[in-house]
Amino acid sequence: MSSQAYMDKVQLRQSYRNLWHTNLMSTIQADFPYCCLSLWCGPCVSYMLRKRALYNDMSRYVCCAGYLPCSGKCGESRCPEFCLATEVFLCFGNSVASTRFLLQDEFNIQTTQCDNCIIGFMFCLQQVACIFSIVAAIVGSEELSEASQILSCFSDLVYCTVCACMQTQHKIEMDKRDGKFGPPGVMAVPPVQQMSRIDQPIPAPVGYSPQSAYGQPYGYPPPAQGYPQAPYPAPGAYPPPGSYPPPGYYPK
Template identity: 65%
Template structure:
């Protein structure tokens, strides 16, 4: 019992909230609200099974929150035990499913929801007290007042239970990702995201190791081996220019002379000197 009281106190300090409160549960899923109003036992059975991820091997009577939990032969026939719990202890079945969801997702009940649930309990107790007084006194007036309070208490009880089960169903729809992404688990303190400390994610920065021969690049620039889009790689020349080993069209190769020039050994102009001119060692004809 002491452990259960500690859990009750811890639920008051949970950080998360229900996806919808009791006041707006009818707006969130009106069809299921009507179903849970007219078939509350079926709704409680299906919600408990869904809260257990459809794994009845995990079932414990009243979710383990009552003294009889684990002592009713749940392991041998969990489906039958759940039907018995829903039929004989309907209020406990709804409350147990609620406690299971609160402990799983750290959900706290708003003050408005607490007021509604407290009003339901107070009205139920007041109707019970008036019925006892009417039985003891035998007064018709007190008996009529007790009957009115009893009807009013039953209406409030059925309405609150219907809205509460709709609230549970919407929360499990959120858990199963039927609308929007699934909720993320809160990481431990030593694994908190860098965004919580005002820093960008670590994966946004390039790796610390740079290719050999390149200086470190500033953050936000691509690695050295990647060039800006639209520029060719270093080994490629711009389009329209020939490769380095090719000369522009119209120029002869280096080993060929322009057409009309004599070979390298015939550099003298035509007719000078004459072919029969004496060599440099011959004497002067005047001498």
């Protein structure tokens, strides 16, 4: 994918309306065993989730889901399983992010501000830890070196935790896709985050005041509220057409 096409895809992803079934903060509570599995066996879980995201059809596999320049140039068509195993072990972070982008583009899922803050904090912490390590290596201070190591360990812990929550989030989303929360065909009220669909028609802008049950704009009282009515004549009070004036009424 070219850089321009990638930027266009990023801008398009900002207009998605659907939300993840579970946000990053709630994944531990939603599926704690799978979150632990993702923490301790991250590459294996990433392999299984990518294969499941492709509906177990490895003929559709492309390295990093087609989001990097190397995609489609690593011999995926000849041995997709080996290429996927190499991707998840050597480029674990990219494999998790690629599966995430793949699901977002398929189901029009946006990333909430809370998720963006967590992911941004993870990246910023990694950058700060890297800068501290470089400064400690240049200065040669033991105290600064120990501080950089502590910061690096904390950064790695946050990275592994966020990746585990991401993969649990992906698994829960595919559980919803595969109908594990209920039969897909059952008509039921969708959850709040699913009420806004990308293909839902946008209502036309309203330029007139809403109409009440009496056929007039709100603000005018209905006739039953004690206001005097016009003295309309009763039906049949007027003579039928052609019956007046009677013959001989006017003098000749």
